[in-house]
Amino acid sequence: MTLTAPISILVFDIFGTVVDWHGSIVREVSSLYPQVDADAFALAWRAGYQPAMQRVRSGEIGFVKLDALHRGILDDILPRFGLAHLAEAERAHLNRVWHRLDAWPDSVAGLTRLKTRFTIASLSNGNIGLLTNMAKRAGLPWDCVLSAEVFRAYKPDPRTYLGVAEVFDVSPAQVMLVAAHQDDLDAARACGLATAYIERPLEFGARRVKDVSPDAANTWHARDLVHLADQLGC
């Protein structure tokens, strides 16, 4: 537990970092509802994500699972895409697309290598069931599924980052957050965690390539999870 203790725990942001939410939703919506602009649909759904969690963070509502927040956003946007007629079973099935997201092509190989030297866990705002179903389908080899649901708080609440250190009884400096979002990494760094940025230029689709410039504040910067494993000597 000294300041120089090595990093032993890697926790991973999931949506955009490990799995391709945009491409997965585009594929499923295009297949189910070919008349819909699936790219716009995916972006609209995701656009409701931060405002929905903000209602929990602000205390306006108590903690609810992301599945429920996703469902509320879905119900809101369906009329805009000509899908107001969808019945309950169709809505419930579509909402579970977040359990069926595909991994980026490097994720399973990178995680499998990182797992040989580190304890690897999710640290996502997705709920435990969502993350477990996703991992089982996509073959993500977590040592442990950690979620906002465990800490009853959504990132970037410090209770999530510090909660990981408490769970594993290590100092925050022994934990590294791996994410494709600088704001998530900034919040983790403020709690004393190490940080690794993963470039995911196509997170929002090929029509709007994301800026993936390095930030010198991060401990590591990698193209993908295999590149991170290379750099960490796994």
Place this chain on the structure above:
Amino acid sequence: MTLTAPISILVFDIFGTVVDWHGSIVREVSSLYPQVDADAFALAWRAGYQPAMQRVRSGEIGFVKLDALHRGILDDILPRFGLAHLAEAERAHLNRVWHRLDAWPDSVAGLTRLKTRFTIASLSNGNIGLLTNMAKRAGLPWDCVLSAEVFRAYKPDPRTYLGVAEVFDVSPAQVMLVAAHQDDLDAARACGLATAYIERPLEFGARRVKDVSPDAANTWHARDLVHLADQLGC
């Protein structure tokens, strides 16, 4: 979500059911402190387990991780075994023996087969870090690590059993608890879960073989986890 929906989630008691706590502690204590009666030491440590959790269940103290309860019991029993002189580092190391318990010989093979048809998760009073470290060392292939720590309540509190159904958004009847302890299974059944009893006649060591008689109230009765996989057609 009908009453006849099939079982999809298997959750496992850990200490005694999946890992051999008695044999593992005897081996480690015999090796570190050969002058100590390791069999009596293991039993004394475990004897403090239910009373320690009862302080949390009764509300006498707030929720604390099992690591902390184990440590309190350890500090209490050390003088009785001539080990009052152990320094902090030795106590901390010995307390982590619960993270280093060996699996029963059938556990990894049985879980690996069961995982092909079911979502498999721990449901233990052990804390998340303990269970994750144990799984990584022993090769237990959990889809998800669930713990009293997630639900902030110790088994047999109904919040633990019902919490599993909530996490996976299924009815209690779609969850089965697998355990070597009839009282744990009784409490799960009272919450509507299916139950599978696993014989572990040597849980308390070869000197005191445990009664492993079937109870017709359980859904399944198996010699070990491979036998359970056989019965469930995995």
